[in-house]
Amino acid sequence: MAGEALGKDIGKDFGKPRQLDFPRPLTTVDVVIFAIRDDSLRVLLVQRPAGEGEPFPHAWALPGGFVDVAKDRDLAACAARKLREKTGVTSPYLEQLGSWGSxxxxxxxxxxxxxxxALIPDQGGELASDARWFPLPGGRLKDKLAFDHGDILATAIQRLRNKVEYTSLPAYLMPAEFTLPDLQRVYEIVLDRPLEKSAFRTRILSADMIEPVAKMRRGPNRPAQLYRLKKGRAPVYFVRTFNPPE
Amino acid sequence: MAGEALGKDIGKDFGKPRQLDFPRPLTTVDVVIFAIRDDSLRVLLVQRPAGEGEPFPHAWALPGGFVDVAKDRDLAACAARKLREKTGVTSPYLEQLGSWGSxxxxxxxxxxxxxxxALIPDQGGELASDARWFPLPGGRLKDKLAFDHGDILATAIQRLRNKVEYTSLPAYLMPAEFTLPDLQRVYEIVLDRPLEKSAFRTRILSADMIEPVAKMRRGPNRPAQLYRLKKGRAPVYFVRTFNPPE
DNA sequence: ATGCTTAGTTGTACAGTCCAACTTACTTAG
DNA sequence: CTAAGTAAGTTGGACTGTACAACTAAGCAT
Structure with a gap:
């Protein structure tokens, strides 16, 4: 089947197929999907099937799979499709992380x-039965994942942490309306260290990325202003990081 | 042939090949190689061959080619091999840029x-006859490249510029010994704007990434201290960017 | 000696974080 | 009705590092 499709491609447009006449690697797409749930950073994993010939049966893995050359126009579309199939989210923050091949x-x-x-807000709803949200940092999680997905996940966490130091990425983890202390809390969860309240507020408010809505979040103490992301706002890059620990 | 190799993979380890029985995309690796030459940032391009069945004959393209599943252990090794074949450089700065598939x-x-x-020092020597260093920014260059290599190149330039704002990456473009004004000039070439001398010196010298050698560069005016990269020094990340224009 | 050029330093202004204390607005207990 | 408690939000001084500009230093040429 693979050979036949290959032959067709060659035969259609070119006379000398020798150059394409070699084995091709398998090509897959995997998605590391992050969300904040129950005050912790979580990643969505799915359990590998156990059929004959399936590698890593029952092991947890990143959602993903083979590129379908008939259905997927390009890699990003393939990733978006897999995200949508697992979470129902259609317009998330989706960024390429890198590729792993060997x-x-x-x-x-x-x-x-x-x-x-991908960064998505907490959806609340139910997941497919083979999928689960795993809290991070995940203890021995890294060693238990199928393929090299432990490495990929570690890279994703590192990239996320790194970018959170100087960008507005956590905004994509927030629900539609949120307070500044909420947002700060998400930054702190991802970075795993406390941040200065006043510097945080100055930075976020001067970045022109959120706007207040005419509502307050009420609670057992002073109400907090609710904000929402400005529409179509690309991620903001700050000229400084938060001062890193030591 | 491709089909046969595929079959062999399947037959060897697994009983039920159905899941792998579909067409596979072509898999290639391309390398964007930057160097400073004649006071400008340059990228190495190679001219496409013109044989029958060759796409984009005579067009300029990034050095690269198909992954060889027999020779290449992994993607990074494949990229390092292509870099070595074209430039002779063996221990460069080599970073994954991303992937493009459609x-x-x-x-x-x-x-x-x-x-x-990849970032490499100016090698001086001769290149293969099908290769040339093109200065950047390259006018209509982007539109003339084979495949989507114009997009890839644009992304590489953007990434390089972005990282140069807050990292020591330009150090990898320098020869073994260089002066601080040399290094500043390279930063300025890449960023295409002048930088403040005193702030630049403070930043670099306090980063513990270079060390003075017991020599001065002599010229028609005051001699300048020569430095070299500290051995095995990973790239340095600064906590601030240079203040961006406007 | 004088001037020219580039290397390298110094000092003031400014921006933004760090740190800590403070005020504000609401709830709950008495 | 008041007092205590808590989280939201503000204020001000210390500190760090860049921006800007003027300065000194070391070589060459005339």
Whole structure:
């Protein structure tokens, strides 16, 4: 089947197929999907099937799979499709993370995966039965994942942490309306360290990325102003990081 | 042939090959190689061959090509090999840039490329006859490149510029020994704007990334201290960017 | 000696974080 | 009705590092 499709491609447009006449790696796309749930950063994992010939049966893995050359126009569309299938989210923050390819990462042969990472608000709803949100940092989680997904996840966390130091990415983890202390809390969860309240407020408010809505969040103490993301706002890059620990 | 290799992979380890029985995208690796030459930022391009069945004959393209599942252990090794073949450089700064895959980027079929970007010092020596250093920004260069290499190159330049704002990456573009004004000039070439001398010196010297050698660069005016990169020094990340224009 | 050029330093202004104390607005207990 | 408690939000001084500009230093040429 693969050989036949290959032959067709060659035969249609070109006379000398020799140059394409070699084995091709497997091509997959995987998505690291982050959300904040119950005051912790979580990643969505799915359990590998256990059929004959399936690698890593029952192990947890990043959602993903083979590129379908008939259905997927490009890699980003493929990643968006997988995200949508697992979470129902259609307009998330979706960024390419990198690619991992080697002779040994998949027992079925030389394979390369294109990894994406997505930030979505907590959806609340139910997941497919084979999917679960795992809290991070995840103890021995890294060692238990299928393929090299532990490495990919570690890279994603590192990238997220790094970018949170100087960007507005956590805004994409927030629900439609949120307070500044809410947002600060999400920054602190991701960075795993407390931030200065006044510097945080100055930075966020001067970035022109959120706007107040005419409502307050009421509670057992002083009410807090609610904000929402400005429409179509691209991520903001600050000229400084938060001062890193030591 | 491709089909046969595929079959072999399947037959060897697994009983039920159905799941792998579909067409596979082409897998390539391309490398964006930057260097400073004649006081300008340059990228290495190679001219496409003109044989029958070759896409984009005579067009300029990034150095790269198909992954060889027999020779290349992983993607990074493949990229390092291509860099070495074209430039002779063996221990450069090599970073993954991202991947581009779609049904249409290569007329031979659905294909995905893994792009890397490398920073190397000016080698001086001769190149292969099909290779040339093109100065950047390159006018209409972007539109003339084969495949989607114009997009890849634009992304690489953007990434380089962005990182130069807050990292020591330009150090990898320098020869073994250089002066602080030399290094500042390279920063300015990449960023295409002048930087403040005193702030620049403070930043670099306090980053513990270079060390003085017991020599001065002599010229028609005051001699300048020569420095070299500290051994095994990973790139430095500064907590601030240079103050961006406007 | 004088001037020219580039290397390198110094000092003031300014921006933004750090740190800590403070005020504000609401709830709950008495 | 008041007092205590808590979280929201503000204020001000210390500190860090860049911006800007003037300065000194070291070589060469005339």
């Amino acid at each position: 002779a040994t990462r998949d027992p079925r042969g030389w394979s390369a995966t294109h990894a994406y990472f | 049904a249409t980027r290569d007329p031979r079929g659905w294909s995905a490329t893994h792009a890397y970007f």
